[in-house]
Amino acid sequence: MGPSNANGSVMAAASPTRNWLQAASRTGTVSQGENLPWPLAPGSSRLALPAMSDLAIAVAIAGVFGTLIGSFLNVVTWRMPRNQSVVTPPSRCPVCGTGLSWWENLPVIGWLALRGHCRHCDTAIHPRYLLMELAVGALTAGVVLLCLDPVAVPGVLGHGPWQGAPWLMKSGWPGWLVPALSASALLTLVWYLLVASIIDLEHTIIPDELSKGMQLIAPVLAVCTYNCAIGTFPIDWLVRINEIGHATPTPGVFSLWLVGIVGGAALLLWLSEACLRLVYERYMAPNEPWTPDDTRGVVVGVRWFQTVIALWTVLTLIVAWSLPGVAGVILAMQLALAVFGMLAGWWSLYLVGLIGTVAFRRNAMGFGDVKLLAPLGAFLGPFGVLYALAFASVLGSVIGIVLLALRRTVQIPFGPYLALGAIAAMALAPAVHARLLAPLLN
Secondary structure (H helix, E strand, O other): OOOEOOOOOEOOOOOHHHHHHHHHHHHOOOOOOOOOOOOOOOOOOOOOOOOHHHHHHHHHHHHHHHHHHHHHHHHHHHHHHHOOOOOOOOOEOOOOOOEOOOOOOOOOHHHHHOOOEOOOOOOEOOOHHHHHHHHHHHHHHHHHHHHHOHHHOOHHHOOOHHHOOHHHHOOOOOOOHHHHHHHHHHHHHHHHHHHHHHHHHHHOOOOHHHHHHHHHHHHHHHOOOOOOOOOOOOHHHOEEEOOOOOEEEOHHHHHHHHHHHHHHHHHHHHHHHHHHHHHHHHHOOOOOOOOHHHHHHHHHHHHHHHHHHHHHHHHHHHHHHHOOHHHHHHHHHHHHHHHHHHHHHHHHHHHHHHHHHHHHOOOOOOHHHHHHHHHHHHHHHHHHHHHHHHHHHHHHHHHHHHHHHOOOOOOOOHHHHHHHHHHHHHHHHHHHHHHHHHHHHO
16 A cells, blocks of 8 residues: 555555445445455454353354254264155164154263163264264354454464455445354355265265255355455456546446356356266276266256356346445455356366376266365355365375375275365465465466
8 A cells, every 4th residue: 555645545556446446345335435455354344243241152152053053964964875864754773763852862962861872772872973063063163253253363364254245344234244144154164064075985975965055055155255355356347447536337348257258168168078978988997987877967967057157147247237336346246256266166176087087097086076166166266266276185195195104095085175175275375375376466
């Protein structure tokens, strides 16, 4: 930033368009105003944070609620990969089939009261169920604390999705709603990653019920968070400033860029289907032949993803053309970042699978991993996807080296690494990007 002028406003060496949007981010209008940091810096939103006693109560309630969610996730991780309903029948002993009473279903308390054994057949109840409930409770409490009190985050993390959605901060909504929506969105993401990772570890699959459902709702969850924390967005697509400082929204320019990028990516994805069949039918190892059913499964997944992207592209265009003011501009930007991030998440592993299969003559990337990373891109944006892949690869390499040193032959699927890489990217990538890559890109 540059020096202040005589009127007290701050001048910055930036484009007129960026200066306008920085100013409008504070005022909520499409007029000239004070220049502010962009993206919104922590503290600029002036959220009404709860008092310390209220915060402790909220976090404690979140922890208890998390154990209830953990109990349900135990059911999901057991039944979903076995194609069983997660709703019916009620929980029962898998050995003797006796249904559990209400108090036996209580998270943590039920397992401890039974001392880890069925009260009818005395079969041991695996401690994983207790650990799952405790872990989800702790994660839920941690996410709520992070969203309600962002100042508690260590300084190295800087910006992150827990900071709250910038467009919500400028929409006149109640102050408590911003961290509440951010916490709800991030908790949904964390629970999804936990379930997907456990199922992938145990069964080396990621059920479509998880990944496809998350693809559909990921953009709306992402715009409830600070999903523009990693990287930048070409603001000139959205507004234009003339020489005297008057702002003119440019939804037409934004629409051309958005439709052009999304349409090109979707067209290439459609054309890649022929390449996919050629690669996997010709280069797969003899002990894992590619079948027509495999091709149909991939094509169905591609079609679903294309439909989801088309839906969210249309909704983004509606927002850009219909919502006035800076809140609408920021929301359109966040939605576009979510769409671009999903495309980056899909294409990155999709290409790795195609190229790696040709290079190594074996299936180099499970299609479930592609469907897992795509919705994560909505939270991470295009730059964040690259950081998530980098963190996941480093983590996988380190664990692989440790297993080799211990002479263990355990094969860990890539899904859990992707989940941890995405969490690491959300926490660390904004600071890493701002200090390392952003100066080079600028």
